[in-house]
Structures are given as structure tokens and as C-alpha cells.
Amino acid sequence: STPIRATLFPGDGIGPEIAESVKQIFKAADVPIEWEEHYVGTEIDPRTQSFLTWESLESVRQNRVGLKGPMATPIGKGHRSLNLTLRKELNLYANVRPCYSLPGYKTRYDNVNLITIRENTEGEYSGLEHQVVRGVVESLKIITRQASLRVAEYAFHYAKEHGRERVSAIHKANIMQKTDGLFLKCCREVAEKYPDIKYEEVVIDNCCMMLVKNPALFDVLVMPNLYGDIISDLCAGLVGGLGLTPSCNIGEGGIALAEAVHGSAPDIAGKNSANPTTLLLSGVSILRHLNLHDKPDQIQNASSTQLQKGSTELLILEFSLAFFQGVGLPQQSA
């Protein structure tokens, strides 16, 4: 059968080496994907004289599936984060971050199984900020009915498809009655169309306290952009950190751009010591998206076995490659 074309943005820092690892693991697992690789990163590419070419964006638009490595977001450098640029340009309206305890990695929490669904285009991320007078600055938080309905729809649809019981909308409407109030109103409207799924509203501060005390209280969480940024990192912490948790951005027309959400770790780049787990599990999420049946489970199980063997915090790239190539994947059919 003809392979599926997918876009690959290896990204900055450790990006290229963990992308290489994912490519090799997918190859070892006979995944029918042909990668279309493009450079997107914080250094100007000498070949194209660009951070991000139109062709890179077109590639995702055409293939509808893609995988991106980490891209650095310089603080206070004046230009926009590439992560945000991709979200805007490709209209990646929902960010899905599953967060589950990995069998091979012990933390203070057992059996965590949470899905954070984050509105990915507006809120505090509007980019609208200005100085009113010297010493007084303001940022605009924008909430629209359209974007709120769209992400709420996605969350309930996801919950239904994945047999989840409950959706919790996270907010601070006791303070931001108009913006977060509109977000909740939209969630309620959508909730009515899904009578089989329980719906609740939880204030963000209380949500954080409850997550830390007992993550089993939650199932699927849906929320505006900034809260999603915060809560998804908190949840990642419960199971071991951003080095272990996948992420996938969903755009209009069914685009799925999965990503490593951890940093580009320039300090260890090029040493082949970076942990590819997040990018690998993000890659797995696009295999699920493509309905590639047993492949995603095979690779996910293999990576758990792998983690169980590794005694250090980092899963060493060579070690993992040796495992996947030498030992082969358990239950591999091909």
C-alpha cells in the first residue's frame, strides 16, 4: 500500500536528534509513513533565508498530519514565538494533552489518566498589549463565542469518541465574569447536546488544588488558552514531566500537528542524550489519528517496557534505538 505522507519539523536544539530517533523507531515498527521534512526554527535557515517558509505551512495543509520537535521561544526578543505562529497560521484551535502514568516511570501519583483540551488561539495569547502611560501597561484577553464553542465541541466529541465520562470546564468566572463567563456559557450549550457525558465547572485555583490532592477527580478538562498552558504542565508534572507527555494540535479541516512540548535544551543538543519519549508518544498520537490500528499500541507498549528498563531520568537515545532495532517490537507482525 502507498505510504501516508506526513510533515516533519525537527525543530531546534535536541529536535533533530529526537526526530531521528522517532523516524528510526517508526521504521523499525514498519509504520507506513513517509516523512516530508522541513526546517522551522529560531535560526535562519541558510538554504531558504527563512525561519519558516510558506512551503512548510503548505506541507502541513496538504498532508493534514505532521510532527514537530521543540522550538525555542526567546523571552523578550520582540518577535513572536514560532509555536504561536504555527498555531495562528494553521488555525490549530485545540491542543490535546493526554496525561497518564507511564508503567515504567514511578512518581508520587498512580493511575493518572487525564486529558487536557486547551483553546489554542486566543485568551491572554492575543498578542495585544500596550503601555497606557509610563509605568502602566495592559494586555488584552479576548474570548470569542466562535472559538469557545469550537473547542467545547472538540472536547465533548473527544470525550464521546474515547468513552470518557466527564468534561470539566476550568475557569475564573468569579473574577472575569464576562470573558470566562462567555467561555462557560458556550461549554454549557455544547454540554446539552451530550446528555450522556457529565459536565461540571471548576474554578482554576480550586482545580489546581484538587489535581494535586487527587487527580482521579478529573477526566477530560477543557479550558481557555492560558489555563490550559498552566494545567497541562501541572498534569505533566504529576506523571514525571514534559519529557514524557505527548501533545497534539487540532486544526480546522482535520489537521493534526503533534508536537514535543518540552524545551529545545540547547545545553545537551548534539550529545545524543536527549529523551525522545515525548516526541515518540506524540508521533503515536498521529498514528491513532490515522487509525493505524495496532501500530500505536505496539510502539507505546514498547516505549513503556523501555522506560521500565532505564533506571535514569533520561531515556538514552542509543539505548532506545538498540531496543527497538535489535530486540524488535513485541507482537510485531510484519
Place this chain on the structure above:
Amino acid sequence: STPIRATLFPGDGIGPEIAESVKQIFKAADVPIEWEEHYVGTEIDPRTQSFLTWESLESVRQNRVGLKGPMATPIGKGHRSLNLTLRKELNLYANVRPCYSLPGYKTRYDNVNLITIRENTEGEYSGLEHQVVRGVVESLKIITRQASLRVAEYAFHYAKEHGRERVSAIHKANIMQKTDGLFLKCCREVAEKYPDIKYEEVVIDNCCMMLVKNPALFDVLVMPNLYGDIISDLCAGLVGGLGLTPSCNIGEGGIALAEAVHGSAPDIAGKNSANPTTLLLSGVSILRHLNLHDKPDQIQNASSTQLQKGSTELLILEFSLAFFQGVGLPQQSA
């Protein structure tokens, strides 16, 4: 010696009963405080026809120390939260929430010892929101140089006074470069005046992940209003929840208004089953503020012993009173 006058706002729901508990415990411990009690709450007081009288505010302004019970913040009721009103009216610019593992209360985390210092007057709490067109709403986040410097000063001063090593400024300046950028700039200016205290800047999402993985990475945390709201609840969760963690608001001219930050729990109000620990420890924080030497330690130790005895999540009011009255305070001198 003449007793110190302090204001007491028992608050809503379980407020009156936990305030009663604190009064009795303070009496048993011979604390030289005379309470000046005022009603502030979400129901109109029939005696004054008011939620909040001018006399109540004046009482805090005069006494400079006060203790407040929980006050409900109705979501979407149109009128402002009383908590916020008090912060504005009394210019309570810094909110200090210490968070430490209580010897008597086991959680997943040991030896937590964090201080969250929250800017308490601006940021997303500006109250400025409007609908631009139907389906598009915005909230304004305001950051000023004055308020940022003031809270940063307080944080470094606090760190120095309490022998703390490090202050971490928490922000999202990679997205809100102007507002959070100004906040950081002010923190840096103040940090330069305290060369003995280490200073660092941590992005809020990363901070949440690190807190959950290893709270010992932090010491004193200072941050804008909304992040403080979120992080202080997260920290409270690490040690058992809002029912166990004190809070104190600091205003211009040395006002200290300590508070219970948990909810007013109307469902259990009047049953004498509410846990007074938070209000008690907040009361203790004003004793420390007043430099009442051994009293605060005595009461805090007694409450730990008490917690160690109680096997349930809740510390029963009668039980605690029996302890403090019958057994007396350990090392009590009077």
C-alpha cells in the same frame, strides 16, 4: 498590660463557628487580644442594612490588625466579591501565603516550606471587561510599576527578615512581554538591592510542573495577582488543602488582615463540624506580626499535636476546644 485591639470579621457560612473556636483557643492561651467584631458578609445585616459598613473598614484602619473568616464569592451575581472589595478599600497590596507540611497531616509531599507572595490589587483582577461586538469579549490585565515594585519590595524584605535564601519571580513574559515584562523588570530592580538573596525568574507553567515534581526547588515566590491565586492553591494542595493553610494580607502603613481562604461551606455551616485550622493559623500569623514571642509557637505546636491525634480529614471543633481548654497548651507559662 492593656490588650491589643484587633478587628474580627467572622464572615459567611462556617465563619462564625470557626471564629468562635479561634477566640476560645486564644483565650485559653492567654493571648492579650481584645476582638472588635464586625459583620461583613454576603447577606445584608439587618442591624445595619449593609454588607459592609464604613465602621468595619475604619476598625481595621485603626487597629491595623484583623482576622477575617471566609466570605462567599457568588459567580455571576453582578456584584463584586467582598474579598476583592476589602483588598481595594484597604489597599491590601500583598497577600502572603506560607505553605508548610503540618507534622500531623500526611500527604504525598514531605517538608514543604514555601512562601507565596501575591500582588493583590491589579493584573487580571482589574474588573475591566467589556463586550466588543456580540460574541467577542475582552478583559484587561493591568500591571503597574508602582504595584510591582511595592510587592517585590515586600517579598525581598520578607525573605531577608525570615532568613530565606531565594526569591523566584513567576511570570509568563514569553507571551505577555509588556505586562509580565514590566513585573519582571521591577523585581530585577529590587533584587539588586538585596545581593544576599538569590533571585531567579520562572515561567508559570514550568513553575507548576516543578512544584508538583519537587517543591523543595522553591523558597519564596513572588508574582502577579492571578498567578498568585493559582499557585497558592496548588501549594496548599501539596500540604493538604486550603483548610490547613494560613493567609495574611498586607496593606500600606503596616495593616495586616489575616484570613481563612477556604470557602464558607454553607452545607456544613452551623453543625460545629468545620475545621478551624486555617483561621487559627492565620490568627497565629497576626500574633507573629505583633511580635508576641512565644504565643504563636505555642498555639501552632498545639494545633499540630491536635492534628496528629485526629484521624479524620476534619478537625472537629469540639474536639479541638476540649484539647485546648482541658489539656491546656503545652509549655503554657501563664
